[in-house]
Ligand SMILES: Nc1ncnc2c1ncn2[C@@H]1O[C@H](COP(=O)(O)OP(=O)(O)OP(=O)(O)O)[C@@H](O)[C@H]1O
Ligand SMILES: Nc1ncnc2c1ncn2[C@@H]1O[C@H](COP(=O)(O)OP(=O)(O)OP(=O)(O)O)[C@@H](O)[C@H]1O
Ligand code: SF4
Ligand code: SF4
């Protein structure tokens with residue numbers, strides 16, 4: 001969805017991950033059963049652009065990030081950095097890959113080692129990636145520069161601190177600084193702000209946006225907060241039960257969602273007009289349906305058991321991607337032949 | 347409004363003692379009514395979790411309750427001060443009457459046991475007379491309540507996503523049909539469909555079983571929709587307490603207004619996000635006067651010198667701010 005863009009920095013095609021499950025209850029599970037966590041995901045990340053990946057809890061977002069970062073082996077599909085296939089494990093090419101593609105985790109409390117200072121964490125990252133310089137002064141400059149980038153200044157004030165002496169937002173910035181120490185081209189941020197409170201959240205998100213501009217980073221921003229995707233991402237992808245179901249320009253996807261699941265997601269967003277128990281009672285949550293089993297995912301469109309527009313073919317045939325407009329696609333039979341949704345607004 | 351089930355009076359909680367003590371919760375008066383959902387919101391470090399642990403006596407050292415009382419009114423019984431219960435009485439009280447979902451609880455499931463085992467064990471510990479089949483049924487029911495497919499009962503915690511683990515913890519808290527449910531940031535890792543689903547189920551259950559919920563979060567937008575009343579905390583004190591709709595439409599305290607302005611909105615025109623300038627106060631060196639004054643865009647003459655008391659501006663609304671002080675407000 002980025003026609004004017006140059007080629008992608010990082011691309012995935014047919015990305016698939018099945019986790020085998022063993023020794024489980026006899027009624028549902030049998031030998032060879034697996035959790036279909038990610039199926040046939042295709043995406044591409046571009047320089048200087050933020051791509052948001054939103055979707056249901058358990059839909060496979062973190063797994064996609066871990067597969068892209070090569071922290072887990074994929075069951076199928078390809079990952080390409082600058083058009084070159086990446087299947088290496090260990091060795092120099094693998095290290096080069098890890099340098100280019102950095103992952104930031106959701107939990108700023110768990111991602112830093114509590115017994116080490118900020119100086120230790122950053123120095124170590126600089127050394128590992130060969131950016132520590134040759135002299136003590138060059139190292140000091142590199143450290144100051146890193147903390148400056150994440151706006152923890154003056155640097156001296158933070159270098160000697162231990163993680164527990166920092167607030168959640170400061171910790172997350174240290175984690176970002178550590179990722180930047182590798183001078184990556186791609187930043188995979190897995191829910192970087194969901195543990196942070198609103199006032200800090202905004203600061204970290206603005207920081208990510210500035211970094212993307214200054215350093216021309218390609219950013220994958222994983223979140224369950226679709227409103228923040230509207231504000232901070234150029235492109236938004238929506239995931240449901242292991243598959244991508246919609247994608248396109250963020251403003252378009254959030255303001256006129258095409259896929260019935262995306263519509264459900266948008267309709268469920270907090271609405272100040274529906275305040276207090278009285279009005280709320282009318283909203284029946286049972287209409288929202290249940291997330292499907294990923295061990296025995298529904299055939300055809302995985303959303304069909306919950307979809308208000310489900311048709312005969314939805315229960316058997318998997319919908320491919322259909323263009324909805326130049327700025328948006330959806331994997332839904334409603335858009336077959338490019339015809340607009342007959343059901344209109346939900 | 348129904349009657350009070352829990353009344354906090356002048357509750358203060360410190361970390362440590364003497365000179366170096368951190369005054370994390372200061373002179374809090376707060377009432378939880380039967381069957382009510384009370385939201386507690388505020389920035390990180392404002393004392394929300396400390397308040398929850400203090401009132402249930404779950405504080406870990408160096409945390410100490412420095413003063414105040416917590417009155418619990420069981421239906422048809424004499425009120426008891428939770429802070430003065432013996433340890434044996436406390437154990438009974440805690441398990442039968444209150445359930446807590448801790449912040450970050452998703453990391454506290456036992457990694458070596460299946461979800462099924464952990465759920466049925468909790469039920470067995472409290473209702474030893476139940477049969478295994480019955481316990482399994484209850485476990486299934488709880489999982490469906492929090493939207494986890496039944497076939498995941500056999501999973502180990504590491505096989506579940508972050509949000510799924512969080513939902514298991516919510517299910518566990520409800521397993522015992524408590525009178526008071528305290529939830530500390532229970533839905534931070536969940537998408538909105540799931541959040542809405544869990545919250546509205548919680549609301550329905552409380553109508554059925556008549557329990558009260560104290561819901562702690564920094565996500566004011568959802569809180570506004572699902573809670574009856576919201577209390578806003580800043581620097582260890584309650585600075586505003588109002589019915590949700592009033593608070594959302596017309597926040598009185600400048601800090602409440604700042605919190606509401608920090609959310610990206612999904613609907614309507616894109617607007618500039620203001621956030622709250624400055625950083626949270628250092629609890630060891632609290633600003634004099636109104637503790638919010640160094641960050642307050644509306645600070646004026648008395649703010650740096652005198653602390654505004656929490657006072658009623660209407661029967662249902664309390665605020666601690668000189669802008670809303672009435673002539674008879676005392677220092
Ligand atoms: N090691 C594993 N073994 C078995 N199943 C797993 C494993 N890791 C993840 N899964 C399953 O894969 C699915 C996708 O998980 P993932 O963590 O990617 O979801 P997510 O979209 O990041 O969810 P959340 O928003 O809750 O973090 C889930 O059903 C999860 O239970
Ligand atoms: N064990 C401790 N020792 C000293 N100070 C502590 C301790 N635990 C918490 N504090 C301090 O008490 C204050 C209140 O912490 P609390 O965890 O109650 O905040 P909170 O409002 O729940 O924040 P969050 O939204 O981040 O969970 C914070 O300033 C914190 O640094
Ligand atoms: S393909 Fe069918 S079931 Fe799936 S979202 Fe579209 S209409 Fe609904
Ligand atoms: S009392 Fe003064 S400083 Fe405090 S919130 Fe009100 S106007 Fe602002």
Ligand SMILES: [Mg+2]
Pocket residue numbers: 061062063507508
């Ligand atoms: Mg995840």
Ligand SMILES: [Mg+2]
Pocket residue numbers: 394395396449530
């Ligand atoms: Mg807390």
